[in-house]
Amino acid sequence: xxxxxxxxxxxxxxxxxxxxxxxxxxxxxxxxxxxxxxxxxxxxxxxxxxxxxxxxxxxxxxxxxxxxxxxxxxxxxxxxxxxxxxxxxxxxxxxxxxxxxxxxxxxxxxxxxxxxxxxxxxxxxxxxxxxxxxxxxxxxxxxxxxxxxxxxxxxxxxxxxxxxxxxxxxxxxxxxxxxxxxxxxxxxxxxxxxxxxxxxxxxxxxxxxxxxxxxxxxxxxxxxxxxxxxxxxxxxxxxxxxxxxxxxxxxxxxxxxxxxxxxxxxxxxxxxxxxxxxxxxxxxxxxxxxxxxxxxxx
Amino acid sequence: xxxxxxxxxxxxxxxxxxxxxxxxxxxxxxxxxxxxxxxxxxxxxxxxxxxxxxxxxxxxxxxxxxxxxxxxxxxxxxxxxxxxxxxxxxxxxxxxxxxxxxxxxxxxxxxxxxxxxxxxxxxxxxxxxxxxxxxxxxxxxxxxxxxxxxxxxxxxxxxxxxxxxxxxxxxxxxxxxxxxxxxxxxxxxxxxxxxxxxxxxxxxxxxxxxxxxxxxxxxxxxxxxxxxxxxxxxxxxxxxxxxxxxxxxxxxxxxxxxxxxxxxxxxxxxxxxxxxxxxxxxxxxxxxxxxxxxxxxxxxxxxxxxxxxxxxxxxxxxxxxxxxxxxxxxxxxxxxxxxxxxxxxxxxxxxxxxxxxxxxxxxx
Amino acid sequence: xxxxxxxxxxxxxxxxxxxxxxxxxxxxxxxxxxxxxxxxxxxxxxxxxxxxxxxxxxxxxxxxxxxxxxxxxxxxxxxxxxxxxxxxxxxxxxxxxxxxxxxxxxxxxxxxxxxxxxxxxxxxxxxxxxxxxxxxxxxxxxxxxxxxxxxxxxxxxxxxxxxxxxxxxxxxxxxxxxxxxxxxxxxxxxxxxxxxxxxxxxxxxxxxxxxxxxxxxxxxxxxxxxxxxxxxxxxxxxxxxxxxxxxxxxxxxxxxxxxxxxxxxxxxxxxxxxxxxxxxxxxxxxxxxxxxxxxxxxxxxxxxx
Numbered sequence: 001x002x003x004x005x006x007x008x009x010x011x012x013x014x015x016x017x018x019x020x021x022x023x024x025x026x027x028x029x030x031x032x033x034x035x036x037x038x039x040x041x042x043x044x045x046x047x048x049x050x051x052x053x054x055x056x057x058x059x060x061x062x063x064x065x066x067x068x069x070x071x072x073x074x075x076x077x078x079x080x081x082x083x084x085x086x087x088x089x090x091x092x093x094x095x096x097x098x099x100x101x102x103x104x105x106x107x108x109x110x111x112x113x114x115x116x117x118x119x120x121x122x123x124x125x126x127x128x129x130x131x132x133x134x135x136x137x138x139x140x141x142x143x144x145x146x147x148x149x150x151x152x153x154x155x156x157x158x159x160x161x162x163x164x165x166x167x168x169x170x171x172x173x174x175x176x177x178x179x180x181x182x183x184x185x186x187x188x189x190x191x192x193x194x195x196x197x198x199x200x201x202x203x204x205x206x207x208x209x210x211x212x213x214x215x216x217x218x219x220x221x222x223x224x225x226x227x228x229x230x231x232x233x234x235x236x237x238x239x240x241x242x243x244x245x246x247x248x249x250x251x252x253x254x255x256x257x258x259x260x261x262x263x264x265x266x267x268x269x270x271x272x273x274x275x276x277x278x279x280x281x282x283x284x285x286x287x288x289x290x291x292x293x294x295x296x297x298x
Numbered sequence: 299x300x301x302x303x304x305x306x307x308x309x310x311x312x313x314x315x316x317x318x319x320x321x322x323x324x325x326x327x328x329x330x331x332x333x334x335x336x337x338x339x340x341x342x343x344x345x346x347x348x349x350x351x352x353x354x355x356x357x358x359x360x361x362x363x364x365x366x367x368x369x370x371x372x373x374x375x376x377x378x379x380x381x382x383x384x385x386x387x388x389x390x391x392x393x394x395x396x397x398x399x400x401x402x403x404x405x406x407x408x409x410x411x412x413x414x415x416x417x418x419x420x421x422x423x424x425x426x427x428x429x430x431x432x433x434x435x436x437x438x439x440x441x442x443x444x445x446x447x448x449x450x451x452x453x454x455x456x457x458x459x460x461x462x463x464x465x466x467x468x469x470x471x472x473x474x475x476x477x478x479x480x481x482x483x484x485x486x487x488x489x490x491x492x493x494x495x496x497x498x499x500x501x502x503x504x505x506x507x508x509x510x511x512x513x514x515x516x517x518x519x520x521x522x523x524x525x526x527x528x529x530x531x532x533x534x535x536x537x538x539x540x541x542x543x544x545x546x547x548x549x550x551x552x553x554x555x556x557x558x559x560x561x562x563x564x565x566x567x568x569x570x571x572x573x574x575x576x577x578x579x580x581x582x583x584x585x586x587x588x589x590x591x592x593x594x595x596x597x598x599x600x601x602x603x604x605x606x607x608x609x610x611x612x613x614x615x616x617x618x619x620x621x622x623x624x625x626x627x628x629x630x631x632x633x634x635x636x637x638x639x640x641x642x643x644x645x646x647x648x649x650x651x652x653x654x655x656x657x658x659x660x661x662x
Numbered sequence: 663x664x665x666x667x668x669x670x671x672x673x674x675x676x677x678x679x680x681x682x683x684x685x686x687x688x689x690x691x692x693x694x695x696x697x698x699x700x701x702x703x704x705x706x707x708x709x710x711x712x713x714x715x716x717x718x719x720x721x722x723x724x725x726x727x728x729x730x731x732x733x734x735x736x737x738x739x740x741x742x743x744x745x746x747x748x749x750x751x752x753x754x755x756x757x758x759x760x761x762x763x764x765x766x767x768x769x770x771x772x773x774x775x776x777x778x779x780x781x782x783x784x785x786x787x788x789x790x791x792x793x794x795x796x797x798x799x800x801x802x803x804x805x806x807x808x809x810x811x812x813x814x815x816x817x818x819x820x821x822x823x824x825x826x827x828x829x830x831x832x833x834x835x836x837x838x839x840x841x842x843x844x845x846x847x848x849x850x851x852x853x854x855x856x857x858x859x860x861x862x863x864x865x866x867x868x869x870x871x872x873x874x875x876x877x878x879x880x881x882x883x884x885x886x887x888x889x890x891x892x893x894x895x896x897x898x899x900x901x902x903x904x905x906x907x908x909x910x911x912x913x914x915x916x917x918x919x920x921x922x923x924x925x926x927x928x929x930x931x932x933x934x935x936x937x938x939x940x941x942x943x944x945x946x947x948x949x950x951x952x953x954x955x956x957x958x959x960x961x962x963x964x965x966x967x
């Protein structure tokens with residue numbers, strides 16, 4: 001019986017493969033052409049920033065843009081040397097803030113998401129609803145009250161205060177995603193863990209977290225990006241001293257009132273984009289799976 | 299090693315109206331016993347097991363393990379091990395880690411864990427797979443790992459929740475025997491849940507039959523088969539199921555089509571005052587007799603050939619209605635479809651009578 | 663009560679951090695923000711703890727709402743801005759969804775180089791928004807932008823993309839579509855992969871054409887993912903301010919509700935917090951109404967979230 005079933009499957013798979021290779025040449029070309037065009041559109045702006053980053057500011061604004069025009073790495077050396085502001089300090093601040101946001105945000109989302117996935121407790125529905133509500137209000141216009149609270153908590157001007165603010169932005173989505181992801185982990189696993197001698201927290205920490213890697217990857221990515229590229233809160237809440245700025249804030253020095261230093265700005269942008277893209281590359285193989293199970297169960 | 303007792307333990311699921319999934323269950327399991335909880339789906343058998351495991355609240359009553367009241371003790375304090383229907387192996391751990399996890403949590407030294415895991419692996423023929431992840435194992439191997447995880451713990455009670463239902467038929471029969479033998483060898487008290495009455499009968503020292511959260515009967519397999527306490531147990535235990543029909547009775551006995559089956563004095567006394575009873579007779583207690591002899595007229599509607607014997611399904615008239623009966627006959631000479639045969643009771647001592655309304659066994 | 667705590671304490675312990683953070687940093691400011699809408703608070707009369715200056719703003723009742731809802735130009739032309747916001751939101755989400763679904767369908771096939779395509783196509787998601795905004799602003803530049811150079815070279819008219827015309831709205835929509843497609847694509851790709859293959863096989867046995875299989879297997883299979891991501895997409899797009907703010911600036915032709923709230927908040931010496939908060943509350947109301955309708959529509963189809 002088992003033999004029959006498995007041999008049947010082989011036949012089916014073989015059938016599929018046959019048909020797929022049978023796809024007409026035209027269809028194949030069209031498929032690849034579409035994907036190539038889409039990929040070019042997706043990548044081109046970043047590529048163009050890169051091209052621009054190699055040009056001197058004056059060449060970057062020529063009416064007939066060329067791929068290479070007195071290109072060199074000068075912009076990079078100047079940005080990194082701190083001639084235009086303490087780039088490395090900004091970079092360090094951004095890394096610290098983004099990582100803290102990721103760790104704290106994902107951790108508290110995970111605990112909340114786990115509780116929402118596994119336990120029925122009064123107030124759960126209200127909690128999940130309030131997450132949706134939080135997404136609906138443009139919180140940037142609440143900078144004033146937020147600022148007051150940070151002062152009251154003694155966190156104004158500190159990175160930690162900013163991290164907490166970023167967490168409020170990232171947590172609702174992350175909690176939803178992780179709840180959906182935890183829903184796909186059978187609760188038998190929890191129970192086996194309980195019988196094996198774990199407390200509810202032990203189950204969460206030692207069994208569920210290691211199993212939720214794809215979900216954690218997506219939410220980490222999201223939380224990291226939330227903090228990495230944010231401008232409004234960062235410029236409002238961090239002290240004005242140059243060495244405490246984040247990248248996104250610091251880069252504004254390249255945009256003067258009437259003249260934008262496109263070349264330098266481009267070079268700095270590439271430097272900023274690299275860590276984000278590295279994070280993206282590390283998690284990308286989990287993205288599809290993680291996002292799907294989160295969103296399906298939503 | 300420990301005995302287990304349920305003392306009027308209930309689990310009530312909130313709802314409108316609340317559902318009593320397990321209703322005042324009282325059950326004593328002695329040390330080293332293999333007890334099977336059996337019942338149709340929704341009978342509360344799994345809930346009863348999970349209450350013992352500490353995975354469900356005990357809303358009323360109490361549960362004792364080894365004489366200790368564990369009603370409010372979390373699972374980890376109950377010294378139990380459980381085998382889940384889905385096995386619930388930790389996907390991110392190897393077989394060895396899965397098996398040793400509970401010991402690791404208890405702070406048992408690494409070398410000791412290793413020795414115990416290896417010993418269990420040897421017992422279950424898993425040595426080759428210790429470094430694999432569960433994903434890389436077959437269904438049968440996973441099942442054995444789940445068993446191993448329970449054994450390594452050396453708990454005072456094993457709990458098994460339909461551990462064989464994900465195996466194919468052949469492997470199930472094989473594993474069934476292995477589990478029973480293993481339990482015999484280890485001598486650990488075991489509570490085993492299944493919906494399969496064959497499993498229940500072949501494995502358990504005693505079998506507890508549940509229905510709608512209520513314990514129907516708890517006895518040895520033989521006793522369940524021979525003296526079912528009510529019509530439900532009679533119909534549930536045994537394959538094919540007992541023929542259970544409502545028939546009129548008189549002082550001479552039960553009236554079936556064309557025949558009167560004589561009943562014992564005590565049975566008639568027990569049915570005193572009733573003009574109808576639920577009459578039960580197992581397929582093997584019926585037989586096809588030559589057409590000249592006395593018996594019920596039956597039209598053969600289906601013949602299931604099992605090899606050694608055959609099951610003949612057919613219609614018999616009782617009163618005005620046509621009722622279906624199953625008769626077990628010799629496999630080499632089954633009747634053919636549509637044939638009219640005479641069916642008679644071979645052994646009148648194998649007749650079971652139940653109250654037509656309450657379903658209780660009628661017997662002195 | 664004891665029993666209540668016994669049973670739920672670990673659940674509450676696990677949600678506590680989130681609840682505290684949200685309550686302190688969201689609900690309290692939100693309440694204060696709502697209060698601001700009934701005042702004439704601005705940079706000039708707010709309490710300033712650093713200068714040790716007390717607050718001098720007054721409660722003005724519903725005046726802010728009346729001013730905004732009257733639709734006057736000096737208060738951001740609320741109604742026409744709302745219409746523009748709706749155009750922006752629905753065209754963005756529609757394009758996100760259709761393009762995302764199209765690419766997901768292509769990526770869900772057996773294609774050589776699928777992993778590479780996937781990485782490239784998701785890339786826009788990974789680039790910080792302000793950098794994408796900068797890149798596109800540079801490319802859209804009327805004189806030295808690569809887009810206009812391309813259009814000129816093939817003999818097409820080259821509009822002033824980010825000038826005082828509806829092209830500005832078109833530009834920001836293009837950028838936002840570019841930004842938002844990867845998220846939809848990834849979510850829908852996951853949804854596609856979760857549809858069991860034997861459903862397609864069964865449909866094929868029943869004689870369904872590829873279109874019918876798409877219509878009767880794929881789309882229903884994606885419904886639950888779709889309903890979630892479309893709702894999220896609409897909420898996010900409705901409140902998407904960095905793209906517009908960083909690319910078009912305070913250009914009234916690309917103004918949506920949330921960017922106007924920002925303009926009032928940030929621009930000028932007087933920083934009108936009251937009007938900015940009023941806009942925030944109105945945005946929240948619009949989205950709540952929308953979410954309620956959306957939910958009811960889903961429920962009618964037997965889908966509940």
